[in-house]
Amino acid sequence: MTKADLVNAIAEKAGLSKADGEKALKAFTDAVTEALKAGEKxxxxxxxxxxxxxxxxxxxxxxxxxxxxxxxxxxxxxxxxxxxxxxxxx
Missing domain, CATH: 4.10.520.10 (IHF-like DNA-binding proteins)
Known part of the structure; x- marks a missing residue:
C-alpha cells in the first residue's frame, strides 16, 4: 500500500474528501514525529x-x-x- 492508497482508504472510511484524508494522515504523522522527537512514547x-x-x-x-x-x-x-x-x- 502506498501513501496515496492509504490516503484514499482513510478518506473513504472516514467519509472525508481525499484532500482532508491527506491532511489527516499528515497531522497524524507530524504528531507522532513531534512526540518521538520529544522522547515520548x-x-x-x-x-x-x-x-x-x-x-x-x-x-x-x-x-x-x-x-x-x-x-x-x-x-x-x-x-x-x-x-x-x-x-x-x-
Missing part, C-alpha cells in the same frame, strides 16, 4: 506503540577495504504491534 491501544530506541556506538568494517570505522551512537524509531493488530493479521 505514542501508545495506540490495540494497534501498537511507537517509541525511540538508543543504538550504542560501535565499531564496524568497510566491506570494500576492510578498514575499521567508528559508527556513532544514534536514536531510531521503533514500533511494537499491539495484541489486537497481531491477532488481526494472523
Amino acid at each position: 505514542v501508545a495506540l491501544v490495540g494497534f501498537g506503540t511507537f517509541s525511540v530506541g538508543d543504538r550504542a556506538a560501535r565499531t564496524g568494517q568497510n566491506p570494500q577495504t576492510g578498514a575499521k570505522i567508528e559508527i556513532p551512537a544514534a536514536k531510531n524509531p521503533k514500533f511494537k504491534a499491539g495484541k489486537a493488530l497481531k491477532d488481526a493479521v494472523q
Whole structure:
C-alpha cells in the first residue's frame, strides 16, 4: 500500500474528501514525529506503540577495504504491534 492508497482508504472510511484524508494522515504523522522527537512514547491501544530506541556506538568494517570505522551512537524509531493488530493479521 502506498501513501496515496492509504490516503484514499482513510478518506473513504472516514467519509472525508481525499484532500482532508491527506491532511489527516499528515497531522497524524507530524504528531507522532513531534512526540518521538520529544522522547515520548505514542501508545495506540490495540494497534501498537511507537517509541525511540538508543543504538550504542560501535565499531564496524568497510566491506570494500576492510578498514575499521567508528559508527556513532544514534536514536531510531521503533514500533511494537499491539495484541489486537497481531491477532488481526494472523
